[in-house]
Amino acid sequence: MGIRNLEVVALGDSNPEKKADWIEAKVKDEGYDDVFFVDDSLPNVTAVRKRLKNYPNVKQKIQHITSKENDTKTPTKQYNQSSQIWHSFMKKTPKEKNDILNKKIKNPSTNKDIKIASALRYDKDSAVYKAALQKIK
Numbered sequence: 001m002g003i004r005n006l007e008v009v010a011l012g013d014s015n016p017e018k019k020a021d022w023i024e025a026k027v028k029d030e031g032y033d034d035v036f037f038v039d040d041s042l043p044n045v046t047a048v049r050k051r052l053k054n055y056p057n058v059k060q061k062i063q064h065i066t067s068k069e070n071d072t073k074t075p076t077k078q079y080n081q082s083s084q085i086w087h088s089f090m091k092k093t094p095k096e097k098n099d100i101l102n103k104k105i106k107n108p109s110t111n112k113d114i115k116i117a118s119a120l121r122y123d124k125d126s127a128v129y130k131a132a133l134q135k136i137k
Helices: 016-028 042-052 076-090 094-102 127-136
Strands: 034-039 059-064 104-106 113-115
Touching: 016 034, 016 042, 034 042, 042 059, 076 094, 076 127, 104 127
Parallel strands: 034 059
Antiparallel strands: 104 113
């Protein structure tokens, strides 16, 4: 996928809170400010998403993925398009990323302006997430 500086860690514990603890320690204790968390367990994704809400200045991409074997409704085309957009975005310089993430878009659900960075924290099926994804394209 072209992701550099990727760290894959097996914690040896299926407790979603342990995964959220590990991610939070990276942010809180080690100063990580950009988190890309992908997991096939929805409870893990939910726990990490909930925990990282305490760190609004941390750039975050939290994604629940499934395989076709586990979920026949997997939107493969949509996932591939999202992945390509995100991959292209990650190639940008930190300043370019920051400029994009600080731009505002209109949330179709509320008709209010929202930063792209905030919109990308919404559920991937929400209208505001999809609008933000198109803006970073």
